[in-house]
Amino acid sequence: MNTRLLMILRVTVATPRSIGAVPHGTRRTVPITGGDFEGPRLRGSVLPEGSADWLLLRADGVLELDLRATLRTDDGGLIAMRSFGLRHGPPEVIEALARGEAVDPAAYYFRTTPRFETSHPACAFLNHLITVATGDRRAEGPIYTIHELL
Template identity: 55%
Template sequence: MTEPTLRTSHLFTLRLTVDPNFIDVGETPYGRRRIASVTGGTFEGEELRGTVLPAPGGDWLLLRRDGILMLDVRITLKTDDDHLVYMSYRGMRHGPAFVMEQLNRGEPVDPAQYYFRTTPCFETSSEKYRFLNRIVAVATGRRDPTGPVYEVFQVL
């Protein structure tokens, strides 16, 4: 049996802006469903940087009955040299109830007090950035008062 080696390389820091006016679908059989529009953002790393296109982009959030927030995000990145990259990720955020209440009020919270992880996937037709089509990535997140921030890593 070959065990995986979990070495990573930092790809970029992603900062998103999100419209505070969520669409609240309400209680579904799976939990409380809300949909948030991603209105823009930036990303910056050694090999790629640019902006997040404002539309279409969104986060299909599900607050499960056990208090875990499930994320399903789809956005388009535009590099500073005009290449497009579709990025999607799923993940989760959870922690003690008082910490989640602070986050929901937009208060700053030390990210060590809660769990926020995602698994980004990339898709591009760009020759320059085609390496993104062939990698596995993971990200750690934090929820700043201005919006979510992710440190995105390539698994080597």
């Protein structure tokens, strides 16, 4: 399977809000406060309005990720992004991440499947892509390296 770099997406986040115990685990929302993205064909910023990551911590320790964000390209185009994924790893690594410590991304599993929607002509190619991403959780927020499947 061949891939090509689409973008590096850096997201900044606020303090998580706990919704609490729900039927399938513990739900939290993490408001997105901003960020930026850059790739060979596009670059821009992450808009905070309406952007958040809906997290579900399952009983088996796996964190389900449901990120929804609005991106704005440098030339003014708007892109709706949804990304579903999983994050898990050894307990000591997950605890270090929770404390905001820098952890080698190879020490844990953090994968997502971003999808994009846009009406912006210069970015219309995004409507036709399947993408995969690896994540790197930092104290200020995650960094996603997003590749398109060719």
